[in-house]
Structures are given as C-alpha cells and as structure tokens.
Amino acid sequence: MSKTPCFHCGLDASEANITYDNKSFCCNGCKTVYEIFSTNDLTCYYDLQASAGAKPSDIEGKYNFLDNPKIVESILDFNDEKTQIATLFIPHIHCSSCIWILENLNKLNPSISSSIVNFGKKTVRVTYNSETISLKQLVKLLSSIGYEPFISLDDYSVGKKNVDRSLIYKLGVAGFAFGNVMFLSFPEYFQVTGFWIETYAPLFRWLMFSFSLPVVFYSGQDYLISAYKGLRSKILNIDVPISLGILVLFVRSTAEIILNLGTGFFDSLTGLIFFLLLGKFFQQKTYNYLSFERDYKSYFPIGITKLHPDGTEESVQIYDIEKGDRLLIRNEELIPVDSILIKGKARIDYSFVTGEAEAVYKQSGDKLFAGGKQLKGSIEVDVLKTVEQSYLTQLWSNDVFNKNKEDRFTTLTNAISKKFTIAVLSIAFLATAYWLFVDSSKALNVFTAVLIIACPCAIALAAPFTFGNLLRIFGKLKFYAKNASVIEQLAAINTIIFDKTGTITANKETAITYEGSNLSSDQEILLKSTLRNSNHPLSRSLYNLLNKHDIATLDNYEEHTGKGIEAKRNQNTIKIGSAPFVGYTAETSTLNTAVYVSTNSEYKGRFTFSNKYRKGLSKLFNKLKKHFDLVILSGDNAGETENLTKLLPAKTKLLFNQKPEDKLEYIKHHQQSGAKVLMIGDGLNDAGALAQSDVGIAISENVNIFSPACDAILDASKFNHLYDFIKASKSAIKIIRYSFLLSLIYNSIGLYFAVTGQLAPVIAAILMPLSSISIVLFTTVSTNFVGRKLKKQKKYSLQ
C-alpha cells in the first residue's frame, strides 16, 4: 500500500484509515482540526501550504493553572475590565498558513477582536473580550487547532519586556543628519571663494553644526561612554581612538566655523558615526526566535495543582510551593521541585535534564528530582524543597551565571586598537613637533588632522561585518551563534569537551545487542508474543526489533511491576525482565540497561540496550584530535567505556559520574591552566559547564523547543560538521587581519595629507567613506567565499 500523507499534518496516514471529506488523516485529532477549519470556512489554510498543521495534543487539565487570577495577571500584557491582551509563544509557527490561521482567530471565536503574529519571534498577540472568553479558553482553542502555546515560568516576569529600539533611533538620527550635512556642504566642495559663499557660508556652517550636535551627543554617545569606561579601567579599546577622532573632528570643526577659518569636517563626522552604527546594526541582527539566555525558568511551568488535605485542588504559582505541600502532577506535566512520590505510577522523562531519552520508573517512596516530566497518568508527590533550593535549580545560584562572558575576553579589534592608538598618537606628536619648528601656525592644524584621518572607522567595521555575515551563513547551515564574539572565540579554542548522553549519542535511537544462547523459533515466537502484551518502553523497542513471527495466543500472561513479565504457552514458560527476576545470578558485568530472558526457568541470554552514537562521530573525532584536546564528561556511569574507547581516538579523555557542578569545576580548572574550552552539551545539567566554558554549544534535535543557556545552538543533524564550523571561524579571523591591512593602507594615504598639512575637508569626506565601504565590500565578499566553501564541503560529505 502506498503511503498517503495526512491532509492536515503530513504524517503517514495509510495505517490509520481515517477519511473525511475525501481526505485521509493520520488520527482523529487531525481530522477534528480539519472539521473545525472547514465548518468555519477556513480551509484556505491548506491552500497556502499543504499539510501545514500539527497534531493537536491532549491538554486536559494541563492549563488549570490559568484559573488562578494571579497567574493570569502575570501573563497578560494589558488588562482592563473588558479587554485583555496576551502575547503567546507558539513554537509551531513555521509558514504562511500559520500566520493566516492565527490572524483569523476571530472567525473561530467572535470574542477575539484581533490577533497579530510576529513570525520572527513566533508569537501571537491576541486581543480578546475577557467577559466572554477567558485566557484558559483561548489557550484551549489554540491547542485544539494544533497551535499549543508554550507558557513557562519566564512569562511570569513580563512587564520589563520593553523592546530596546535605541540603536535604530540612533541610526535614524545619524542618517538624517548625515544626509542633510552632505547637502549643506556641497556649495563649499565646489566653490571656495566668491561673493555667494562669503554671504551664505556662515548660515550653512551653523546649520551643519546644529545637525551634528545630536549625532555626536546622542548617536555617538555609546562610543564616548565606552571609551571613557575603557580609559578608567586602563584599557585602550577600539572606542578610544574612535572617540578621540569624533571629539577632535567636532572640536576642530566648531573652532573653524567660530573663527571663520573654514568649513569644518561635519560631513565626515556625521558620516563616520552613521557608518559605525550601521556596522553595529548589522552585527546585532540575529535570530530573535531563538533564546540563548534560557535557564530553568523558561522550561518550568508557571503553576501547578496543589492538593489540600480535604481533597480539594487549587492551582498555585510555583514560587508559592512550600515544603510539605502535596502536589498533583498530571500526565505530561513537569515536576517543579524535589519531592517524594506518594501515590501513582511514575514514569519520569529526565531528557531535558540529562539528555537521557529513556524514561525511568519510580515507585512510591522514591525521590523525584525537579525537571523530570511525568509521562503516564497522574501522580501525587510531597514537596521536599522549594523551587530555588531544588537540586537542579540550585545550579543557577553559581556565580558563573552572573558574569558576562564577553568581558572575560579581549577581542582581536581591541588588541589591535591598543597598538594602533599608541602609533597614531606618536605620529601626531612627532608631526606636530616637526611643524612647530618649520611653521608653527600649521602645528595645531596638523595635529588634529592626523587624529581625524587616523580614526579607525574601517578597523571598527571589519569585525562586525565579517562576523555578522558569517553568523548569517552559519545560521543557514543550522548553526546558530548568539553573537559575533562567539565566532571569534570559537577560532581560539584548543580544548573540546563533550557531554555524552544526548550530545554524542542520538536521542531517539537505541542499539540493542543480544548475548547468550540462541533461541529456538518456538521460543522466539513466545518471546515476541509476550512482548506484544507489554507497554513498557523497553518491551516496545525490543518488540519492534525482533523478526516478524506469527503471533501466538498465550495461555497465561502476568506483569510484575518493576520486575518483568511472565507468560505461559503449551507448557513452555518465559520470563522477561531484570536479572534477579529471571533467576540469573551470575555477575552482571554491564552497567547498561539490559533485559534478561529465561525459558522454563533456564537462563537464555540478555538484550543490552545502548545509545546509538551519532553518525560520523569517529570521523569527526579523528579530524578534531589533530588540533584539539578532546574530553568526554558524562553524568552517567562508566558502562560505555569499552564502546567509546573503540570508537574514539586513543588520547580522548573519558570521565564518568560527573555531577553538574563537577563539570563546571573541571572546565574552570583547565581554564586556569590556559585552556580555551569549547563545551558541547545538551541538557539542563550541562548549563553550568556551558556558561563556564569559553564557548558553550548546545546540541538540539529541534532548535525551536528547548536548549539550555548557551552561546550557540547546533542542530543535531549538523553535529558531524562541527570541525568545518571551527575552521570557518578561523578563516574569519584571517579575513579580519587582511581588512586591518587594507585599512592601514588607507590610513597611510590619509596620514600623508595630514602630516604634510594639506588635509582639505573634501579629501577627508572622500577618503573616510571610501575606506569604510571598501572594507565592507571586502569582508562581505570574502566571508561569502568562505561560506560557499563550507556549503560545498557539506555536499561532499553527504555523498
């Protein structure tokens, strides 16, 4: 039978056999969404983009916390008696259909007056009448059409969400002034003497002066402030020579027009600041739908159900949870605090914490850690610790999360600018000294001219444009870096540390190996038939792995929770489960998850489950080992040592049983002995290590869903290209060095005019933008070249 895709979500629908309106669907959920859309005349959703939908998930009870008015109040952007406005993050937003349907929400419910999508941020801002629809109903409506919003503890602190638009204002002011000053300078470019100029020049000059005021003191204030801060802490950063240039330009130009000596350099001044800000703007634009600052808050729920002794339920804010409270954790809900399981069967998925994909079973009395997700049914727990004191969340009280990484690191630009500033100042003083002897009237003129022309505009632009462009190229290849300095630091790395589970192993796939005596075909049939009855995840994956057999009817089947399963057919018995359960007493050498099998009380063998390593892992490590020290830091036991030593180059260090703090300390220790560490991890337990390292990269199977705080996010499918990305970063550093050389050439030409005392405003006005533009061109073209090489490599490696 050929595969028919589900009309709504595009998954395979051939097995489900659900048809409606001549269209096939993979499940009833998808069908229901289609029904909702078709009864509301919204089927155009499917015209814009075929199979754009998502399966609606079951959310019964999940959003009960939205009954708590205190929580609702904290999520809303705006709230008066009737109208409420809420901005909801919806990870599924991915195409034009999504925009269309979400902006037509009022067709589904007339209480919604408007909804506006921000595609880049994947949010929808909904305005609705709170008398007829509550936030909870709104969230339910969105979930029912497959657009479940993601509400986390992060949303609790809205209000300070003011968008920072200052850069675009500054850029606007600078551009506006630059254009007008250029216009006003034109007469004097072409006509230096004459009646007309003499009559009107002062007016034009004073107009230029007034246009340049906001540029220097508003648009350029960041440079002045940064230079002042740098000087106070005795650092000659790139902003020092820039500020020097700006101030000298401004003071000299003002002096010239006051004393009526000339027209000044207002055109160069405004142009310089405009170009600098443009570079900054270019660099700042990154991926606003990806968050690199996530901590546990963006992952934890806002509210949870508290059970009172009399059996009543109440939704409480999770900061209000106290030790000793009894909580109800529903299916698919997250455990927000360390607690003890009291009632119910717990199957906890810790994948967000550890990266371990396999869910673990817990019994009442067991301790549960915050961050796990309950997968099956609801459970009741007693709280042991409050949110901030829980095992996982404590990690965030470490100092490393309060430090700014960029401050710890001297950029290439700043390193150059130190030498540059000293050189420029000495040239300026030498030239001035020379002119003091030869023609003292020109001395001051030369001194200021040197400082003006040497203003390192081009140097300041080289790094933002190179890194900014590379950032975009990386983004297209699914490597998302937080900012430009990440690429710069990546180029300086000499040690790479990997987390194991979820990072070098793939999350979804497991490899199963069998050890023991061969099973007869009868026994295999029995094994398969028995597994078929069990819902345990290990049974399911084992069942899928075994060859196809006829399924026999069992005479007897019994499941022993936490131990294993037992079945009987035609006098043959089979036991599948843990070693003691099947009666296997010999030493169990493996530390991996294993399922033991015995038939008729005789031990047969075991199936060992191990994580599958990502494709191309050995190849990548062999490439990396020539240039870097490689370490694997794993929170797991040493069960995989043998496999790893076989797979990886011999000098790779392997460390197991590492707690989150241990990982952090390990990196700190190595950094103190001069290592530049790249940490690659995936779970929340790596968050400390990612923050401590020079560059922390989070591996993510789905970049939209979740990753801990990091400097860059790498799509799991691109893991084996890690080396190429590092190499490209190194090329970027080379490009910047060449740009520095290029701008030095321009500077020397400019200095010739300046030192000889013949710097006219026209020359400055031509030379300064010319150098900036050629640097921008050079860096853009060469990074594109590097990018193309990077893409080509991808193609080869795929073949």
Place this chain on the structure above:
Amino acid sequence: MSVIYILLTISIIVAIGFFVAFIVAVRKGQFDDSYTPSVRVLFEDELIKEKTKKTILTKKD
C-alpha cells in the same frame, strides 16, 4: 531677504517631517518585525468559499 532662506527652511522642514515620520514608525513597532507584514499583505480574499473548494480539488491529484 534672499530666496535661499525660504528654500532652506522648506527643505529642512520637509526633512524633519520625514524624520518625525520615521520616529513615529519605530515607536509604533513597525521595525520590530520585518517579515510577517510581507506575508500578511498577500492575504486578501481567501475567505471566499467557492474559490477555496476549487483550489483544494486541484491540489488533490
């Protein structure tokens, strides 16, 4: 008084007018999302029923 003063005044007023328009646009959030409006403008008459039915049929081949 020369005509240049009038011309200068006018040109600067026009320039400031555009500048104010820019500031207002930024303040209203028009520069916050540079992608969605480009898609939104293409949605116009999608709610007409006959048209949608036809297109669904053509899609299903």
